[in-house]
Amino acid sequence: MCTEHSSNKKTDSTNKTAHDQEHATWNRRSFIQALGLAGAGSMVLGGSNVSATAPSPLSVALSQAENDNILVIIRLKGGNDGLNTIVPVYNYDTYANLRPTIKHQQSDLLMLNDDFGIPNYMNPLESVWGEGSMKIIHGVGYPEQNLSHFRSSEIWASTQADSFEPTGWWGRYFEDLYPDYLINPPAVPPAIQIGSIGNLIFEGTDNNYAFSVANPNQLANVAENGSLHDVINIPDCVYGDKLLFMRATANTTFTYAGVINDAYMASTNNAPYTTQPLSDQLAIIARMIKGGLGTKVYMVSLETFDTHANQVENHETLLADLALSIKNFYTDLATAGYDDKVLSMTISEFGRRPYENGSNGTDHGAASPTMLFGAGLNGSGFVGDHPNINSSAWDNNDNLVPSTDFRDVYSTVLTDWFCLDPSVVNTILLNETYDNLDLGFNCEALGTQDFNNISTLFHIPTYRNNSTFIEITMTNSARVDIKLYNILGKEIATLSNEIFYPGTHVVDVKLKANQNLAYGQYIYRIHTGGQFYSKSILIK
Template sequence: MCQHHSPQNNKDLSHDEEHKIWSRRSFLQALGIAGTGTMMLGTNSISASSVSPLTMALSQAETDNILVLVRLVGGNDGLNTIIPFYDYDNYVNARPTIHIPQDSLICLTQDFAIPNYMEPLQAMFGEGKMRAIHGVGYDDPNLSHFTSSDIWATAEDEDRIRNGWLGRYYEHLYPDYFINPPENPAAVQIGNFANLVFEGYDKNYAFVLSGTNQLQDVAENGTMHDMLNLPDCTYGDQLEYMRGSINTTYTYAEKIHAAYGRASNAVAYQDTGIARQLATVARLIKGNLGTKVYMVSLGGFDTHSGQPERHSKLMSELSDAMARFYEDLDAGDMSKYVLGMTFSEFGRRVFENGSEGTDHGAAAPILMFGPGLNGNEFIGEHPSLSATDRGNLVSSIDFRDVYATVMAKWLCIDETVVSEALLDKPYEALELGFDCNGSSTPNPTEQSIGAYMRHRPYYPAENTPYIYFELPVTAHVDIQLYNMIGQRVASIANEMMFSGSHKINIKEKINTRLHTGQYIYSISIQDKKFSKSVVIR
């Protein structure tokens, strides 16, 4: 019987070739060729999503709640993270050399245990500050690091979408986000692991600062780039875009530096990468930066060989850092507002390989932390160790169900907007212990039409850009075209329109020569604005 330590409840690429591709992408982001604005704070690399409309939308969300995403890079072995004690014999048979011995387990319930090197999480579970979601994944899983990472980031089953589930959130708002950026960055990423989570439809260009002293110098004395004296051509438009991005990053450098300086850590963290990252996040939260989403990363989970030593080291570092992070937040009375959530691109296979490791697998648990969970519980059904899919655990919960629940019930985002951010894929909300007080979607005839508006650019023929939108009510519609830094270049429509579907040929409507490149259209209806990028060829 399991003894409680707490009183409470094959789509693989060639592996070497895969890592070449994956490393190249991380290298490009680190150089500032892709990704978001980047700077160094202490010993951490900080990326501020300075130009994604996500930053505007999240900063305006009607909640003080904060989400901290913890990315476990490489594919975390969930079966050695949450051990199914009720099926311990099958677990040991599948892993004769890498299983966690029974005398090295801490049982959180009669059925599930964690390794003793994750002991710092025992108290969090006992105090109702930890939940685990079993068997999270997706159907027909891809076992490539690169592709599966993109699938988790984009919420799309195919590797064809180049924007993330959070980056799509309210993408259609604020066409002038370079000229009028939000007061505070809403999404901050720490670390150089490339990821599409915060990518919107429009590219973000990285701006790199190489140290704390340089950050302070730029924040206090940084020279803003000239946005007026630019050539009147496509190159000039591109230069405006890049300079606007850099200027916005300067603004956020000052904000981040000030928040970091306003607070201090109330506990001593270990000298590990994940601990330093979470210590920085704690200071920014306690320093009232105003950011709603953070992402930190811990790499090294691709445990094909020598797994016992490597995995125990990583999970020990994560567990200790997470426990100290919430203790630190408690000292500032901020922990109740902060939800922590781990995720990884996939799990590992049930059976160990011949190198004391495990190969790429499928489903794995997601761990969630924080007093906002209001209890300790295991969510969903643990995948069977015997009824596997070619040695892989079969997922019982789609990862988009987790995303949707966090967006709708923690960040308090309207469910229609959540659906759009998840590409209109069906989802089931999970019971994770938190809720937004039962808020409902408004009726367009009674309140705002914002939740009912549908729009997108489309190209029925080459060089013929259209705007398609569905108007839920008859209303006055104002459609303007902006360049990528928010300067208005043409009026597309300004008139009363009946409810229903509308298609507008942009070039035909404005009858004005435009440079080739990306633009943003803005649709204003009542007190709402909707916008997306469109390509003019």
């Protein structure tokens, strides 16, 4: 036991040891992100006993359209070299002349058809291809490719290339599906993300909709134990009180730890996974899927594909891990009958230049293939046209010109895999319409639901002169009830319960609360027109 204000050196030493041990295992960034203080997490009120909400018309439509299908996004972080992944044998001489040092010998290729082959170290995919569970989309990218890792990753996540868009395509989907997410989240995490923390793909206007962990070890700890931190063996002192609060809040924040643990423990792996990075991640995901977790979207990461130098060795290590991991993943899923319910899709922020550089590598490029896996593809094959690799066809930056827009891929997955109405898909893709590709799956028509008259409430927190406000824009007159909660789900105050007329209304949070509010994170919840909306807010 430690004693408050003790000057005993032994006690001080014990406290320092406990403090040091805590810092050795405590990831401050993960804690802050989980709390939502950095806009990268929003699980803080999952355990609060708040009544269920009335769903919006759009959320009903999305829920009705949902099926049992699952998507696993495999991020090849760093920019994958497409020409050394899917080798254009039909024009092998040109390919070889562009890459005299790093080219694959024809004798070392496994031919998928007469025109394209994969390196022999990807041989686990030979049987996947033969079983009809693999498709390759040629030349995926977007016009005027940005060659920055960060900016291009944002574009792939947000679908917006012309200007910065702070939300992601899956974030927008889940935001419409769960408008009251902070107060009344779904029973299972909408998405699970390993690595790539900070990527926009699951980011909504105010929430991140993924249960995010930095690495597979962190997720394995949650899956195996059901919580993050011990709240029993706590020293009895001021330090212990603070430690208890931090640990308990973190455990409450990760409200989905319990359901993840239940699903993980309800199944086992039935494939010979290795200890390579992607293999570790997919092994955990397979157990959660087979255990019936119900999460719709997973994202894993494999890095780094930024092969400016020593590409031959580095690329082989990465692609060998990808190939064997995919093979084992689907072998594992098939033992429980999930192989046709899970679609895996690779993404990478860009490809590489068609020619090698002076360091036995390739520099940032443009078009690159997207690979899809799963029995739901109903046959293996190639989709689209391969980019012309002759130098006369390159763009002004000496890059391959994309033949397939990556948003066509997204649109197809949303429309034909998840069976969403095309008008909803257009909203998710920022009101742009993209072409659907023939990927081997499709959905029956969803009916004639009217999405044209759906409206959502515009509301944002604003800050000025050391005060905190909520701005609400009304399109029609309605009673508006606004309540304020702390981060543990306790109601603090009613900020409004009155008729708001069309126009913009500004609510002074501290004034309306009529009490002293400590500095920190809170949640406000609006109830109007039979619908609930919630966001996090900072009291200054």
